[in-house]
Amino acid sequence: MSTASGKLGLIAGNGRFPFLLLDAARAHGMTVVVAAIKEETDPEIDQRAEADPAIRVHWLSLGELSRLIETFHKEGVMQAVMAGQVRHKQIFSSIRPDWRLAKLLLSLRTRNTDMLLGAVAKVLGDEGIELISSTSYLEPLLAKPGVLTARAPGEQEQLDIAYGRNVALAIAGYDIGQTVVIAGQACVAVEAMEGTDAAIERAGALMRSLAEEGEASTLARSLTVVKVARPKQDMRFDVPVIGIGTIETMQRAGATCLAIEAGRTLIFDSDTIRSRADAAGIAVFAMEHR
Structure with missing residues (x-):
């Protein structure tokens, strides 16, 4: 994949996603203009630019939509991609919007992440900057269907996956979150802004608190984590991602099974994830998209 100008704009959030996309785009011979978000992007991005003249980094605050557009125009960027998470609480609490973003925020019918990012994508498009899929250059990292670890989900875990998928799709449809945690076909936690x-x-x-109080009873069983894409997932942003940190967090929480959607979830460092999950006795299963 390549853009008409041979340049790609990268709007970089936190985590390793921006670096993986950066490496993949460079492997395709693209010049990459990085819009690094001061509140989110790892400063390591500067080291990449110092080592590679085809990577140019511009630091912007989260609310500087006008400056983002001006930067891409000056650099001749006509296509861009969003990669890396921007924490939901940052979007709605920490930013100081410029006039363009303030106007956009006032125009939103609902103030959820999907609505906001979709509106930003439209503004960029109106300015001649096409926002392309965040999985561009990274399609080999999308989860393949089936069991991804040595251990398959057990009978109880399969029941929790089936129940959890329905709950997760329901909350994802309202743009509340994309993850639920299930035990014994009961919903223990629902992801929101956190x-x-x-x-x-x-x-x-x-x-743990239930167990300490002697009240675990029917919930005294392991946790299953179910993560889905939205029913009408816009692949340009907020595509589900799992990495080593997901497995480490599950291990600390006592979760024994992870279910994700095949073809709609990016898996970073899959070999390490598999070995860590196997060592912890965690089953990872990629569900067929329906």
């Missing part, structure tokens, strides 16, 4: 890892940690803490 993010996936925090939801898993909250479920683990709840189960």
Whole structure:
């Protein structure tokens, strides 16, 4: 894949996603213009630019939509991609919007992440900057269907996956979150603004507190984590991602099974994830998209 100008704009959030996309785009011979978000992007991005003249980094605050557009125009960027998470609470609490973003925020019918990012994508498109899929250059990292670990989900875990998938799709449809944590076909935690890892940690803490109080009863069983894409997922942003941190968080929380959607979830460092999950006795299963 390549863009008409041979340049790709990269709007970089947190985590390893921006770096993986950066490496993949460079492997395709693209010049990459990085819009690094001061509140989110790892400063390591500067080291990549120092080592490679085809990578140019511009640091912007989260609310500087006009400056983002001006930067891409000056650099001759006509296609861009969003990669890496921008924490939901940052979007709605920490930013100081410029006039363009303030106007956009006032125009939103609902103030959820999907609505906001879709509106930003439209503004970029109106300015001649096409926002392309966040899985561009990374399609080999999309989960393949089936069992991805040595251990397959057990009978109880399969029941929890089936129940959890329906719940997760329902909340994802309302853009509340994409992850639920299930035990014994009961919903222990639902992801909201705090993010996936925090939801898993909250479920683990709840189960520990029940056990300490001697009230675990029917919930005294392991946790299953179900993560889905939205029913009408826009692949340009907020595509589900799992990495080593997901497995580590599950292990701390006492979760034994992870279910994700095949073809709609990116898996970073899959070999390490598989070995870590196998060592922890965690089953990872990629569900067929329906």
